[in-house]
Amino acid sequence: MDMDHWQHRLSNLCAAHQVPGASLAVLVDGEIHEFATGVLHRGTGVEATTDSLFQIGSITKLYTATLIMQLVAEGRLDLDAPVVSVLPEFAVADPVATKTVTTRQLLSHTSGIDGDFFLDTGRGDDCVAAYVAACAGLGQNHPPGVTMSYSNSGFTVLGRIVEVLTGQVWDVALRERLLDPLGAHSTVTLPEDVLRFRSALGHLGEPGEEPVPAPVWGLNRSAGPAGIINATAADVVRFARLHLDGGRTPDGTRVLGIEHVAAMRQPQVDVPIRQGSGMQWGLGWVLYDWPGGRVIGHDGATIGQKAFLRVVPEARVAVALLTNGGVPAEVQQRLFTELLTEHAGVAVPRFAPPADPPAVDVTRHVGTYLREGYEVEVTNRDGALHLRGENTGELAQINPVIHLDLVPVTECLFAGRRNEHEPWVPVVFYTLPDGSPYLHFSMRAAPKTIEV
Template identity: 35%
Template sequence: MNEMNTELAEFVAASAGRLGVPGVAVGVTVGGREDFACHGVTSVVNPLPVDRDTMFVVGSVSKTYTATALLRLVAEGRVELDAPVRRYVPEFAPADAATDEITVSRLLNHTAGLEWKLGVDTGEGDDALARHAVKLAEARLIAEPGGRASYSQAGFNLAGRVVENVTGSTFERAVASLLFEPLGLTHSCYSVDDVMTRRFAVGHNVDADGVLAVARQWKDNRANNPGGGVATSVRDLLRWARFHLGDGRTEAGERILPAELLHRMREQTVELRGSTLGDALGICWFLREVNGVATIGHGGSGNGQFADLLIVPERDFAVAVTSNAGPDAGLAFNRTVVKWVLEHYLGVVERDPEPLPYDVARAGEIVGHYENEMMRLTLDTDGARLTIECAIKPEIRAAAVTDLPPDLPPATLGLLAGDADEYIVTEGGLQGQRGFFTRDDSAAVTGIDLAGRLFARVR
């Protein structure tokens, strides 16, 4: 083990212990060298040591696979990025004529105007995505297609249905054929039946007594596989990163994407405002400049599991982090490790902006409730500080047949200089999260963006 790998292992173990995360796996690749640091156990109930092949649910990191699989179909001339989605998914037939403007490319950069997520389980059969597309056609648009970016799990699930209809295969089988098999991602899959024969981590959440307990829903339902269903290992995540650092060929030299199309995923398609996720979106990837260095990346969350993948193309570098406790512990662990790795491997230091002092008038403008299909945000003030509380809507929690992740407690939020409507969360599991408020033509606050998602104000 080299000296840097030793330092990484010590930092990972200390951070996991301090934050109370049962099991973590971290991988770094730089200039062709790989360093790994794995610590802890897969489960507090049935513990096995976490290693570099332990499989974690990586949530929305899955979107990078869906987007890349679609680009393979583009390269083969089977899909056009600027074509309306309904060309490939006729069952997605909303009544609104504006949906003709929902193109494949707008699904892949979150500008289709679709809701974040549907609170609908369409089953575990091979028709899950087809049924999801029909349900999505009934949902309202939250913005005009192409008008703005708003993160949409539902949009990526619809992109997965494009893959199914074009290939004539199930989405899971298509991605295995298009990506997992040629790239040698032997510890990457979607099906619980495939995972259960390997070593895998389970999620953990804090129970009513403040004790970590196993999260009983291991992963989301099948219709959410394109947007969040991949289970993979940190070793496979680094292999995936190396593919995106390359020229579209596998390690064996087989070309599966033209280099220019692969690298097009890193090019800006839409600018983001005041977002922790990035300064802009490419094709799926979040583009973010950290201390003058260009990065691409994606994070993901499941029920008590968290993942981050950050790539620095100009330095031939990537870091992958997986953890199995939430919500506060896993989020904090991943963020802490990514920042440490950037600083100690590349000398890149990331600093959060300082919020402004509390302003009574500005606080009065924004306190209240904000909602999307699944979640409710409550902004409040005690007269000395602003707080933000993030919760699953009660009706969603009541209808769930399995346990859902716990709500996040109120955390301090500060407004930022330079733009009166941008903010940063300064504590708790959302610490470091940045976003902004939107206003109507009369300058009244009508919404808030958090983690790239639009929440509309509830009057």
């Protein structure tokens, strides 16, 4: 690996796309190569280094999924048994969902439980249990099993399953059952542990503008199993290598059975948002069918920080990029395209509308689509669709309202972006088997509620 080339490429891409700081780790030929650029905090000017911690957000879910699969391997958990068989106190607002939702559905985001319920239940060791108790009033955005919708709530419930079956709080189970065997000593969850390291602060701002330090550092502890891990990029790649090595650590310690590693990569549900991409969800992993090979991965986002992990199992290549603001999706797109093409023979597809978009009757898509914590309003502006998205929950004071002009790709698939500085994102209008109209955006399904 040409270290100078990739260091300059990372630095140049981050500068071009207003990313204050970033850390990159690449596993190639059994070696982990590390890079860093920029600053951890624009207010203090502290330099980003390869041993700096960033928030990896929802990549945390892969760690929680691995803990769950350990329990399956030990014969202590049945993926297809109802969650209430393990957590008798588990309940959501829908009585059918309460009785029938399974651990497999939680892992594959098919439970239908409204997913962006961010409730602060305190800093105590009972915070995850208290969060699960509060889910008793949580609604469904679709019936269990009929589609997929990304659910942070579901992964906190999974964290509670880990707690009940291990007798340990999630943070301790994570450390003792996974991080310590991996030698991932720069991976932590709690702020008081993060303080022992150089750590990044998120930055906020519109694409194309210089980002500024975020007013809040991280998420609530109750969101732990869904997204509060802080780590170096190299430690994230060490976790990925565990899955490449069939569940064994570099010293030969068996952390997970090879059959359970394989099971996590088996498709559970199609993701309805990308035309012809073959994008599916496994048990925790996102599965990509890209030109040149099968890829697994996950992204993560917290308050002004974004993280990306892609793994090519056949080539035994893994890449992790951790960032703290700006337009990191564009950095990731360009950098991973170059790295994976060179080292794994895999081409990263870029989603974009056609140069000559088809003529589409957009009137049937107009309306309001509502899910827990987020409202999307789709309007018709002179024959073109416009999307307005707004947080309505605890993140409303932090995340800005977004506006996307939608360009048709097909009758039901559209491409949107805030401005030319950002990559295009897919927006899909579709129906469930019962004919209910839905919007799929940002990996979430939302039912249509109001015609406008």
